[in-house]
Amino acid sequence: MRDRSPDLRIHDFQEVDPGLNGQEAIAEAMLCLQCKKPLCVDGCPVGIDIPGFIAQVAEGNFLAAYEIIRSENMLPAICGRVCPQEVQCEGACVLANKGSPVAIGALERFVADRAREETDPKPPALAEQTGKRVAVVGSGPAGVTAAAELVRRGHSVTIFESLHEAGGVLIYGIPEFRLPKEVVRAEIEGVKDLGVTVHLNHLAGRSITPEELLGHDAVFLAMGAGLPHFMGIDGENLNGVYSANEFLTRVNLMHADRFPESDTPVMQGRRVAVVGGGNVAMDAARVARRLGAEAALIYRRREEDMPARKAETEHAKEEGVRFITCANPVKIYGEQSVTGIECLRMDLQGTDESGRPVPRPVEGSNFVVDADLCIIAIGQSPNPLLARMIPGLRLGKRGTVLVDDDGRTSIPHVFAGGDISTGAATVITAMGSAKVAAVAIDRMLMEQG
Amino acid sequence: MYRIKEKKELADGIYECWIEAPHISRHARAGQFLVLRIDDSGERIPLTISGVDGDDVRVIYMAVGKTTHYLASLGEGDLIRDVAGPLGTPATIRDYGTCVVIGGGVGIACTPIIAKELREAGNRVIGIIGARNAGLLICEDEMRDVCDELFVCTDDGSSGYHGFPAGLLKRELEALSIDAVWIIGPAIMMKITSEVTRPYGVKTFVSLNPIMVDGTGMCGSCRVTVGGETKFACVDGPEFDAHQVDFDELMRRQRIYLDQEKEALALYQNHECRCMGDRKHA
Ligand SMILES: Cc1cc2nc3c(=O)[nH]c(=O)nc-3n(C[C@H](O)[C@H](O)[C@H](O)COP(=O)(O)OP(=O)(O)OC[C@H]3O[C@@H](n4cnc5c(N)ncnc54)[C@H](O)[C@@H]3O)c2cc1C
Ligand SMILES: Cc1cc2nc3c(=O)[nH]c(=O)nc-3n(C[C@H](O)[C@H](O)[C@H](O)COP(=O)(O)OP(=O)(O)OC[C@H]3O[C@@H](n4cnc5c(N)ncnc54)[C@H](O)[C@@H]3O)c2cc1C
Ligand code: FES
Numbered sequence: 001m002r003d004r005s006p007d008l009r010i011h012d013f014q015e016v017d018p019g020l021n022g023q024e025a026i027a028e029a030m031l032c033l034q035c036k037k038p039l040c041v042d043g044c045p046v047g048i049d050i051p052g053f054i055a056q057v058a059e060g061n062f063l064a065a066y067e068i069i070r071s072e073n074m075l076p077a078i079c080g081r082v083c084p085q086e087v088q089c090e091g092a093c094v095l096a097n098k099g100s101p102v103a104i105g106a107l108e109r110f111v112a113d114r115a116r117e118e119t120d121p122k123p124p125a126l127a128e129q130t131g132k133r134v135a136v137v138g139s140g141p142a143g144v145t146a147a148a149e150l151v152r153r154g155h156s157v158t159i160f161e162s163l164h165e166a167g168g169v170l171i172y173g174i175p176e177f178r179l180p181k182e183v184v185r186a187e188i189e190g191v192k193d194l195g196v197t198v199h200l201n202h203l204a205g206r207s208i209t210p211e212e213l214l215g216h217d218a219v220f221l222a223m224g225a226g227l228p229h230f231m232g233i234d235g236e237n238l239n240g241v242y243s244a245n246e247f248l249t250r251v252n253l254m255h256a257d258r259f260p261e262s263d264t265p266v267m268q269g270r271r272v273a274v275v276g277g278g279n280v281a282m283d284a285a286r287v288a289r290r291l292g293a294e295a296a297l298i299y300r301r302r303e304e305d306m307p308a309r310k311a312e313t314e315h316a317k318e319e320g321v322r323f324i325t326c327a328n329p330v331k332i333y334g335e336q337s338v339t340g341i342e343c344l345r346m347d348l349q350g351t352d353e354s355g356r357p358v359p360r361p362v363e364g365s366n367f368v369v370d371a372d373l374c375i376i377a378i379g380q381s382p383n384p385l386l387a388r389m390i391p392g393l394r395l396g397k398r399g400t401v402l403v404d405d406d407g408r409t410s411i412p413h414v415f416a417g418g419d420i421s422t423g424a425a426t427v428i429t430a431m432g433s434a435k436v437a438a439v440a441i442d443r444m445l446m447e448q449g
Numbered sequence: 450m451y452r453i454k455e456k457k458e459l460a461d462g463i464y465e466c467w468i469e470a471p472h473i474s475r476h477a478r479a480g481q482f483l484v485l486r487i488d489d490s491g492e493r494i495p496l497t498i499s500g501v502d503g504d505d506v507r508v509i510y511m512a513v514g515k516t517t518h519y520l521a522s523l524g525e526g527d528l529i530r531d532v533a534g535p536l537g538t539p540a541t542i543r544d545y546g547t548c549v550v551i552g553g554g555v556g557i558a559c560t561p562i563i564a565k566e567l568r569e570a571g572n573r574v575i576g577i578i579g580a581r582n583a584g585l586l587i588c589e590d591e592m593r594d595v596c597d598e599l600f601v602c603t604d605d606g607s608s609g610y611h612g613f614p615a616g617l618l619k620r621e622l623e624a625l626s627i628d629a630v631w632i633i634g635p636a637i638m639m640k641i642t643s644e645v646t647r648p649y650g651v652k653t654f655v656s657l658n659p660i661m662v663d664g665t666g667m668c669g670s671c672r673v674t675v676g677g678e679t680k681f682a683c684v685d686g687p688e689f690d691a692h693q694v695d696f697d698e699l700m701r702r703q704r705i706y707l708d709q710e711k712e713a714l715a716l717y718q719n720h721e722c723r724c725m726g727d728r729k730h731a
Contacts, residue, residue, distance in 0.1 A: 162665045164486055164493075164531040199472070201533035203665055206481075207472040226667040230679065237672055237679065237698055239705045246668035254492065254662070260716050263492035263515055264662075265709035336701055385666055385684060 006318040010289045013176040013257065016315060020103075020110045022062075029058035032102045035094060040104060043092030045432035048072045050089055050104055057107055066115040069108060074148045074191055075141060075431065077116060077183045078170060080109025083428050084309050116186050126194065127154035132445045135160065135216040137204040137386060140168020142418025142430040143222035144188060147196040149438035150220075155445060157196045160213075162203040165253065168224050170427070172253040173245070175283050177290070181252070205386035214390070217448075218413050218441045221401055222434065223383040225419035230376055231275070235332030240267055244276070244284040244377035251287050269293045269373030273341050275329055276377030277306035282313060284375045285321045296322040296369060298329060300346050300359040324369060328361065332374055340368045382420045390414070398423055407437030415441055450528040451485075454505050459587045460580075462512045463555055464521050471504040473534040479566040480540030480559075480656060480688050483508070484664040486531040487523070492516050495661045495683070497559040498535060506534075509558030509587065515713040522721070536664045537687050541654065544571040546628035549621060550596070551577040551614045551642060553634025557588050559656060563631055565595040573597050575627075577617045579634075583608035615642045622649050630654070632691060636700045643691035653691040657682045659702055674698050 003009075003016050020028065032054045040050045049068050056065035069076045085091070085105035093101035132155045136143045139161040147157045165171050170184045192198060204213055204223075213219055228243035230236050247266065250256040256266035272288040274281050277299035285295040297316070299306060302325050306313055317323070324343070331342040345365035348357035382399045394402045394410035400423050401416040403409055409416050415437040418430035455467040473483055477498045483506065486493045494516050500507035512521040523529075540563050548567050552560035557578045568574045576596035580586045581604045593599045600617050601609030610617055614632075621627060622645065630653045632642045639655040646653045659671045659682050666684035673682050676693035680686060 162533060163663065164533070201531050202472055203533060203536065206476065206535050207533070209476060228667070228669050230669065230672075232679075237674060237702070239702060243669040246662060246670050249662055249668055255490070258490075259709060260713045262490045263713060265706045265713070267705065336704075383666065 003315070003318075006320070009177065010319050013290060015180060016177055019113060020106050022060075022114075025057055025062075025107060025110045026060060028103050028107060029054045031095070032058070033094060039092040039094060040089040040102075043089045045088065045428045046072050046435060048089075048108075053111065054102065054104070054107060057111060062111055062114045063118075065111045069111060073431070074145060075187045075427075076108050077112035077187055078141070078179060079428055079431075080105050080107075080112055081179050081183070082174060084426060086310065088428070112187075113183075116183075126152055129156070130154040130445065132156065132217040132448075133158070134218045134220065134441065134445075135204075135213050136220045136222060137213070138168060138222035138224055138418070138420070139166035139188070139198060140222060140224045140418060140430065141170060141427045142224070142420075142434040143168070143220065144191050145431040145434035146220045146222065146417065146438045146441075148191045148194055149435055150441060151194045151196050153438075153442045155217075155442070159196060159198045160202040160204045160208060161198060161200050162207075163253070164200055166198050166200065169226075172249045173280070173283070175248065175252055175287050177286070178283070203385070205389045210386070210390045214411070214414070216413075217445055218415065220434070220437060220441065221387070221409070221414065221416035221420055222418045222430070223386055223420045225380045225382045225424040227381045227383055227399075228376070229379045229381065231329060231378065233329060233331055235334060235338070236376075238332055238334045238338050239336055240269070240334065240338035240372060241332060241374045241376065242267075244274070244280045244375055245380065247284055247375050248280075248287065251291070257291060266291070267373055269371070271371045272296070272373040272375060273298055273369050273371035274375045274377055275299075275341075276379075277301070277308060278377065278379070279308045279312055280380075281375075281377035282308045282316045282321075284377050286316055286319055288373070288375070289319050289321060293373065294322075295320070296324055296371070298324045298327050298341070298343060298369065300326065300328040301348060301357060302326060305356045326359065327367075328359065329374075330366070333368070338372055338374050340370050341374055342366055342368050380419075380424050382423065387420070403437075405436075406440035407433055408440060413444065450530060451532045453523055453525055453527045453529065456524050458521075459509065460585050462521075463509065463585065463587055464512065465507060465509045466520065466523075467500075467502070467505045467507050468529060468532055469504050470506050470532045470534070473498065473532065474501045474504050474506045477501050477506060477535040478539035479542060479562045481535040481537045482664070482687065483532055483534030484536060484661065485520075485529055485533075487516065487519055488530050491519075491530065493531075493662060493664065495536070495658075495664055497656070499558045499562055501562075509555065511555040514710050515717045518714065518717060533664065537683060538685065540566070540631070540656075540688050542566045542570050545652070547573045547575070547625060548629045548631070549575045549577060549618060549627055550631045551579075551618060551633065552588075552592075553579050553614055553632075553638040553642070554581070554585065555587070556634030556638070556656075557586070557592070559633045560631070561588055561591045561595050563633075564592065568595060568597070572629075575621060576600070577602070577614045577621075579603065579614040579617075581605065613641070614638070615645050618642060618645050622646065622651070627651055630691075631656075636696055636703065639691065639694075640696035640700075643694075647692055654688050655691040655694060656687045657689060657694065657699060658687065659699055660705060673702075
């Protein structure tokens with residue numbers, strides 16, 4: 001809403017948007033028309049009673065609003081910040097047609113932040129213990145959501161997470177200035193308070209064998225899509241070439257921005273080139289700016305075709321990230337370390353299945369982008385390790401775990417959700433699929449008696 | 450938190466540490482490693498699992514930089530924030546016939562567990578261990594126990610054969626029919642030593658040690674080129690066919706953070722001096 005000035009924010013990792021205050025929130029909530037058939041709720045993958053919580057905000061009952069949101073969404077302070085509301089609830093809001101929808105995301109964030117700051121919100125009521133044991137693999141939004149839903153229904157839930165901190169991409173990927181880690185920690189603590197056990201430093205498949213995992217009454221797989229793609233071009237293993245995952249993990253999870261107080265280093269670069277045009281690429285470029293580098297983004301289509309949220313491309317531009325569009329790298333130069341990236345111009349013709357123009361290289365159009373650091377953000381695929389170790393688990397062409405509408409895999413008591421089954425998607429779709437699977441898991445466990 | 454059960458200095462600057470980590474000890478196999486992070490601001494560093502006893506796992510490490518020096522300063526009863534594992538694909542143990550297992554420097558630490566599993570699989574195992582001098586030799590008795598035969602060498606001749614493991618290996622290759630060779634040590638030693646087996650066409654494995662972050666296949670920091678293809682050493686390895694490895698690339702990538710590593714170590718040692726000074730005052 002009121003972003004901090006780009007000149008200020010490129011020097012720190014504090015949030016770009018400081019959020020609404022109480023008065024602003026009430027004023028915004030009053031704009032809601034309280035539609036009889038609220039389209040916004042249809043636009044929400046987890047079906048939050050949006051008019052319901054907004055009505056409470058308008059009355060100044062912030063905690064009551066929080067209870068309404070939390071009955072459907074355990075991670076509202078996170079979703080309020082990173083959901084693509086423009087294509088979900090806010091995109092469906094009737095006021096959107098007239099120009100500006102109710103700022104549902106900002107309200108959700110306000111309500112969650114207020115609840116976290118002011119009170120110790122009481123944990124939702126739990127059902128009686130069923131004695132059923134459920135294993136969840138991965139502590140990203142999908143794993144955490146499924147765990148919360150299942151523990152609420154009285155099952156005993158253990159999450160196995162390979163990293164030293166829970167949260168998945170929320171902790172290691174999305175930078176502090178978009179999603180403060182303190183917010184993530186608080187919401188995950190809320191889930192742990194329900195009674196979910198979290199085993200960190202446990203790589204399922206290795207620290208616990210597939211057989212041990214399958215020995216649980218039910219299993220929910222939520223390993224995410226963390227396998228970084230590389231381009232397969234010359235020079236890609238030079239020093240100074242990072243996957244976006246590595247660059248972001250070094251800074252977000254390992255705090256390399258605070259080196260040497262923090263022990264993990266990162267190459268900061270003076271001229272950083274980021275390849276890609278999604279949220280991940282924007283995040284990498286904006287982190288590079290904050291570490292003091294000039295940053296350019298190399299993308300093969302036009303700016304309007306970039307898959308990143310519009311707000312993020314705008315933020316990146318405000319912060320001085322240069323966009324080099326209709327270009328694709330063919331070679332990275334350097335002896336020890338990167339000195340430049342050779343690109344080809346792309347000509348756009350026709351459209352593909354997704355409706356975006358198809359880029360074709362223009363022969364002889366080679367040019368070189370000067371850079372001492374190159375960050376590759378062209379996508380990730382599902383984490384293959386565990387999925388390949390489970391006998392009989394059917395996988396799709398791109399390594400996704402195949403599931404039916406209930407999130408059930410080819411093994412009857414094994415379910416999956418989030419990026420491992422959809423391929424790289426969003427926080428809220430991961431949560432939505434986890435909720436669906438949790439309901440199906442609960443039904444299966446209760447039918448067994 | 451993971452407790453240090455036992456810790457001692459094995460040789461000058463080389464330490465052994467037993468850590469209580471049942472989730473690792475239960476399933477660890479030869480050739481696998483763990484990743485540890487000492488405290489909240491610590492770096493994640495990979496160390497080979499060199500032994501298992503009940504709930505405890507052993508690491509043997511050389512104090513080279515900030516994290517390994519810090520680890521060397523800890524003792525029995527101290528806690529390590531995070532220990533993840535077992536990571537990596539286990540060594541390809543089967544019945545080959547006659548195998549040679551070679552360790553160089555602190556790389557010797559990784560050899561007893563491999564030699565032991567090879568022997569249990571029915572192989573005749575010849576061990577070769579080498580270090581700069583006698584004072585830096587580790588695990589000699591342990592290797593003698595698990596190998597059918599053990600040869601020792603030092604660069605300066607202060608113990609055993611005067612020269613590099615490559616020399617002893619060549620001698621064995623001339624004398625015997627050898628079916629598989631493991632070489633573990635500094636990258637340059639693995640590169641040179643594996644050239645010895647190439648003309649004989651003997652299957653040769655090395656365990657690569659690129660810089661890692663997660664150790665679970667999610668970042669690509671550990672990428673190495675093997676047979677012209679990019680592999681992630683933390684999941685596809687760390688063991689690879691020596692004759693396919695691009696060692697020059699590995700050595701180049703190991704140097705990425707040299708400047709920062711020096712800075713971090715200097716800061717740590719400076720700080721350590723001051724703390725020790727304070728303690729003396731008190
Ligand atoms: C940089 C970046 C920015 C993004 N920005 C946005 C955004 O603004 N809005 C949005 O909606 N989405 C965004 N996304 C996408 C979103 O973060 C993901 O879709 C979402 O996190 C997927 O959730 P998940 O629970 O399926 O998996 P993840 O969040 O990936 O979590 C999976 C977890 O499983 C663990 N794991 C994997 N394998 C194992 C194993 N074998 N054993 C134990 N643990 C294991 C991993 O360590 C990880 O912690 C972004 C993604 C990235 C990378
Ligand atoms: C699979 C694997 C197994 C290993 N096993 C052992 C072992 O059993 N005993 C042992 O002494 N050493 C082992 N190493 C090397 C060990 O990880 C490094 O010595 C250690 O990380 C150095 O950290 P530092 O902070 O003390 O030194 P630094 O000053 O940070 O670095 C010294 C050198 O160690 C390497 N290094 C630095 N950071 C890392 C990192 N995060 N990952 C990997 N290498 C790094 C670099 O080449 C660097 O130049 C292993 C490495 C790998 C990849
Ligand atoms: S260390 Fe990150 S992928 Fe291997």
